[in-house]
Amino acid sequence: MTTILNSAGPSGAGTRPFSGLLSTVLLGPDARREHGFWRRLVATEPFRRPVSPASGPTSDERLALAHARLRALNGALDSAARPAADPRALAALHEWLAPVDPALATVAGIHYNLFLGSLLDHDADSPRDLSDYLQLRRIGTFLCTEVAHGNDAAAVETTATYDPGRDGFVLHTPHAGAQKFMPNTSPAGGPKSGLVAARLLVDGVDQGVFLLLVPLTDASRALPGIRVRRLPARMGSPVDHCLTSFDQVFVDRGALLGGAQGRVGGDGVFRSDTEGRRRRFLASIGRVTTGRICMSASAVGSARVTLAIAVRYGGHRFVSGSRSAPPVPVIAHRSHHGPLAEAMAAVFAMSLLHRRVLDRWERAAARPPAERETAERLVDIAKGWITWQARSVIVECRERCGAQGLLENNGMTELVTGIEGAITAEGDNLAIHSRAAAGLLFDAARATAQEEPAAGRASGDLTDLRFLVRLLALVERIWFDRAAARMARVPHGGPLERWNAASGPALRGVEAHAVRQAALAYESALAALPPGEDRERLDELARLFALRRVARHSGDLLAAGHLTAGQVDGLTDAVERLVAAVSGHLPELAESFALPGELLADWPIAGARYTDAYDDPGASWHTAPAGEPAGGQR
Incomplete structure (x- = not known):
């Protein structure tokens, strides 16, 4: 992969942020080049947050700020086309920008990935002038889903009818349900152009859904024939x-994004190398898969920042001890540090799985179609699992920060609501997991894969990560066996009846598959670390993550003979020992996230002097007459 960003980039934010082994584990062996630019960027002034506890900016002001930041970001790149061509850069962009400004991450992801990325992918043979979009004279957006068609976007009803007399296409919305739903198409931020997914009609024949490049607005209003209406305010960014x-x-005619999926020639005839309208649609919107990787990256970055803040706040928020004991930091309590320790194990798992998926997706680009489909399924599974895990971590961390975590100036509320957008964006989690479940259930290779152990090989020790990974593989097989058995009980039912019978356990199987992949990512990371304290810390995290998931299925594993009664009885103590081990190192583990000090300084509760954000210059403790004692603040 070539260097795609300005080598100088923004300045500041530390000199050796990626020198620790655990930082390398989280961010990859090439972390300095892959993440350094973005880490420095979020520490610069255009991306800093106000720290005042007073009322923050309005929604319109926040949107204007997001677009101003988009322009600052674009100006810092050596070429705005290059992030669109590099999934690693896109993922890193989301990993660092989403915690700082979810709205910025959203508009940047749409512009660089869905819009510019699609143009680059489909116009390779006949490149068009992209200068307006590269220089942000026009912002790009993506119009796919409709009011009546979300996860079934292949059924969109907007039409693009070929007009041979004018040698072009006529776009039309036939009814209310076919209105494009939720694209960022207002003039906010500047003139916009969009890629519109529409049903291509040539000589009255429906050829499937294709993308067309359409100017949408000027600087102040929608262009003739186009209606743009703001939706009600949504939660989040x-x-x-x-x-x-x-x-x-x-x-x-040049508006149509062609390729192997099809094009209309100069003679007005439609030709395609891709059979079937659904395959043509999937080829047209291929950038959605990269978008799912970006949603995982947003979730990973947001969970890391929230956890780092919660760990820091827990260390300097003191609470009363027993009658004779001095106050202690709240994190000293097992009820407080236990959830944070388990959140730490989950965040490392999410980060490692994200990198595992990104590596596989990048390699799959040059592989046969079957391997690309397998890699894409893993992208889907990881997107759902990681974003759901991130929500659990973020909500837990918010709660551990009490009322402070509810205030907007402390940053957590924006991340709590922001993760909901990632869960729905680029395909609702449940929908993409259902598709993955069907694929795994009917994948004959699943039963014979080398990672699938035989039942008799599960004997082992609960302190051995390899044994725990084997147990997780057995959990996965148990759920898919149950799904297959339930489906077999309705041999004469229709597809919906058969799927309804199997979908419950099959979805549990998808979750188990994601957990196993995360545990395998832990295993691979451990194998690459030399003996020492960093390896010990990672091993503790890995075993805590795996053991907690094994414990959730201990009844099934016991019933199937894969755990003994004594092992099940010992699970609680084993988990508690690991919680204690991980909790003792929470601050240093949070340091491995390599978050710049400038970023952390923008959240008051991340600092030991967080009460200073609430000081009152006009209060009595500042204004007491000379010679009289001023009030104190503890």
């Missing part, structure tokens, strides 16, 4: 989500 419709809007 204040992006300008809109309803967008077309009334007989003409675009020339």
Whole structure:
């Protein structure tokens, strides 16, 4: 992979942030080049947060700030086309920007990945002038889903009818349900162009859904024939989500993004190397898969920042001890540090799985279609599991920070709501997990894969990570065997009845598959570390993560003969020992996230003097007359 960002980039934020082994584990062996630019960027002034506890900016002001930051980001790149061509850069962008400004991460991801990335992917043979989009004279957006078609976007009803007389296409929205739903298409931020997913009609024949490049707005209003209406405010980041419709809007033939999925020639004839309308649609929106990797990256970055803040706050928020004991930091209590220790194990697992998926997806680009499909399924599974895990971690950390965590100036509320967007974006988690479940259930290779152990090989010790990984593989097989058995009981039912019978356990199987992949990622990371304290810390995290998941299925494993009654009885003590071990190192583990000091300084509760953010210059302790004692603040 070539260097794609300005080598100088923004300055500041430390000199050796990625020197620790655990940082390398989390961010990859090439962390300095892959993440250094973005880490420095979020520490610069345009990306800093206000620390005042007073009322923050309005939604419109936050959206304006996100677009101003997008322009600052774009100006710092040596070429705006290069992030669009590099999934690692896109993932790193989301990993670092989402915790700072979820709205910025959203508009940047749409512009660089879904918009510019699609243009680059489909116009390789006949590249068009992209200068307006590279220089942000026009911001790119992506119009796929409709009011009546979300996860079934292949059924969109917006039409693009080929007009041979004018040698172009007429876009039209036939009814209310076909309005494009939630694209950021208002003039906010500047003029916009969009890639519109529409049903291509040539000589009255439906050829499937394709993308067309369409100018949408100028600096102040929608262009003729296009209606753009703001949707009600949504929870989370204040992006300008809109309803967008077309009334007989003409675009020339060059607007169609062609490729192997099809194109309309100069003779007005449609030709395609891809059989089937669904395959053509999937080829047209291929950038959605990269978008799912980016959603995982956003979730990983947001969970790491939230956990780091919670660990720091827990260390300097003191509570009363017993009657004769001095106050102690709240994190000293097992009820407080235990959930944070388990969150730490989960965050490392999420980070390692994200990198495992990113590596496989990058390698799959040059592999046969079957391998690409397997890699894409893992992307889908990881996106769902990681974003759901991130929500659990973020909510837990918010709660550990009490009322302080509810205040907007401490940053957590924005991340609590922001993760909900990642769970739904680029395909609802449940929908993409259901598709993955069907694939895994009917994948004959699953039963014979080398990672699937035979039942008799599960004897071992609960302190051995390899044994725990084997148990997790058995959990996965138990759930898919149950799904297959339930499906077999309705041999004469229709597809929906058969799937309904199997989907419950099959979805549990997908979750187990994700957990096993995360545990395998832990195993691989441990194998690459030399003996020493860092390896010990990672081993403790890995075993805590795996053991807690084994404990959740201990009844099934006991019933199947894979655990003994004595092992089940010992699970609680084994987990508690690991919680104690991990809790003793929470601050240094949080340091391995390599978060810049400038970023942490923008959240008041991340600092030991967090009460200073609430000081009152006009209060009595500052204004007592000379010679009289001023009030104190503890």
